[in-house]
Amino acid sequence: MQVKLIRRKNGLVVRLNGELDHHTATVFREVIDKELSKNLVHNLVVNFENLTFMDSSGIGAILGRYRQVKAKGGKMVFCGLSEHIKKIMQLGGLLTIIPVCSDENKALASLL
Amino acid sequence: MNYMKMEIPARSENESFVRVVVAAFAARLDPTLEELNEVKTAVSEAVTNCIIHAYDNIEEGIIMITVSLDGNKLSLEIEDYGKGIMDIEQAREPLYTEKPELERAGMGFSIMENFMDELFVESVPGKGTRVTMIRTLGKKHTWDSH
Numbered sequence: 583m584q585v586k587l588i589r590r591k592n593g594l595v596v597r598l599n600g601e602l603d604h605h606t607a608t609v610f611r612e613v614i615d616k617e618l619s620k621n622l623v624h625n626l627v628v629n630f631e632n633l634t635f636m637d638s639s640g641i642g643a644i645l646g647r648y649r650q651v652k653a654k655g656g657k658m659v660f661c662g663l664s665e666h667i668k669k670i671m672q673l674g675g676l677l678t679i680i681p682v683c684s685d686e687n688k689a690l691a692s693l694l
Numbered sequence: 695m696n697y698m699k700m701e702i703p704a705r706s707e708n709e710s711f712v713r714v715v716v717a718a719f720a721a722r723l724d725p726t727l728e729e730l731n732e733v734k735t736a737v738s739e740a741v742t743n744c745i746i747h748a749y750d751n752i753e754e755g756i757i758m759i760t761v762s763l764d765g766n767k768l769s770l771e772i773e774d775y776g777k778g779i780m781d782i783e784q785a786r787e788p789l790y791t792e793k794p795e796l797e798r799a800g801m802g803f804s805i806m807e808n809f810m811d812e813l814f815v816e817s818v819p820g821k822g823t824r825v826t827m828i829r830t831l832g833k834k835h836t837w838d839s840h
Contacts, residue, residue, distance in 0.1 A: 604742040605706035611797075635713070635731075637738040638801035646797040666731045673808060674801050 583633075585613040592693040593625025593656070594618075595686060599632040604639035614647050624656030627689040631662030641674035648680065661689040696722075697762040704745045704755035704774070712741050712759060719761050720768050725831040732809035733768065733829060739802040740772040740825045746793060748776025748823055770810075770827045778819035786815065 583600035594617060602610060617623070626647065630636075651658050661683045663671070671677050683689035698719055702708045713734040720733055741757060749755030760771040779785050785792075786807070791800035807813050810827040817823040 601710055603706075603709050603738055604746065605709050607797075635710075635734065635738075637735050637742070638799045638805055639738075639742060641801055642797040642799040645799060666728065666735075670735065670805070673805055674799055 583609060585610055587613065587617055589617075589623060590627075590690055592690045593627055594623040595627045595629060595690070597629045597632065601635035602633055602640040602643070603635065603637050607639045607643040610640075610643050611646065615650070618647070618650055618654075621654075624651065624654050625693045626651050626656065626658045627686060627693070628658065628660050629662045629686050629689075630660065630664070630667055633662075633664075633667060636667050636670055638670070638674065641670065641676060644676060644680075645674075648676075657693055659683055659689040659692055661686050695762055695764045697760060699758065699760045702757050702759070703753055704749040704751075704757055704776075705753045706742075706745055708757075709738055709741050709745070713738050716759070716761055716770065719763070720831060723763060723766050723768060723831040729829070729831050733770075733831075736806045736809045736827055736829075737770060737772070739805050740770075740827070743802050743825075744772065744774040744776065744823070746796065746798070748774040748778070750777070766830055766832050768829050768831050770829075771824060772827075773822065773824045775822040778821055778823055779815070779817040780819055782815050782817055 583606035586597040588595040648658050658680050660680055683692055716737045717730050717734050744757045755776055758773040762769040786803040788804040789800040791798040810829045812828040814826040
């Protein structure tokens with residue numbers, strides 16, 4: 583899985599490409615935590631548009647980042663969810679705490 | 695009845711490989727994309743449990759995966775020879791995890807239950823665990839053709 587970070591004025595955009603499972607969750611964690619530790623951005627937009635698979639390891643990894651963002655007073659927004667990933671997130675209770683936007687621009691705008 | 699068996703060491707990089715192999719074998723039942731995604735997710739949860747819980751990330755552990763096709767019924771058996779589950783009922787509870795420090799969501803068994811028609815868990819502490827999951831696939835296809 584590739585994790586691409588783009589620093590924007592309103593927050594950090596995280597574009598995921600590939601599969602997010604127990605194996606790749608390590609990369610997801612390390613890349614995002616390194617950036618968050620710089621304290622330059624507090625908000626996170628996670629773009630799932632090019633993520634082809636996710637299981638409960640993804641839920642755990644996302645919740646871990648959500649807690650960090652929230653502790654720093656930031657917000658987390660999702661975009662580009664496929665029906666399958668949406669279903670996994672619903673089962674994990676993520677969609678009751680994290681807002682979903684249809685695309686990256688709308689997600690960034692919602693952070694203003 | 696057609697079947698296939700595979701044996702892998704409990705290494706996390708094998709998770710995606712198992713998903714692909716199971717999906718390829720199940721594809722002959724003409725499942726929908728949604729069904730395939732759900733089967734792949736259930737397999738992924740079971741294999742991840744073996745790696746993290748049964749073998750505590752010790753990569754030498756062995757995982758056996760058996761997939762059987764009977765009509766349009768898919769049976770999956772994921773077996774390990776690891777530490778076993780002391781309390782299966784508790785392990786199956788949503789959000790329960792033994793490893794919160796590893797950012798585990800505690801959703802593995804819930805997802806397996808949700809995505810498969812039937813889920814059986816047998817375990818002997820100190821000996822290992824066998825998870826059996828059954829799902830009838832290609833239902834839509836059958837309805838369409840009748």
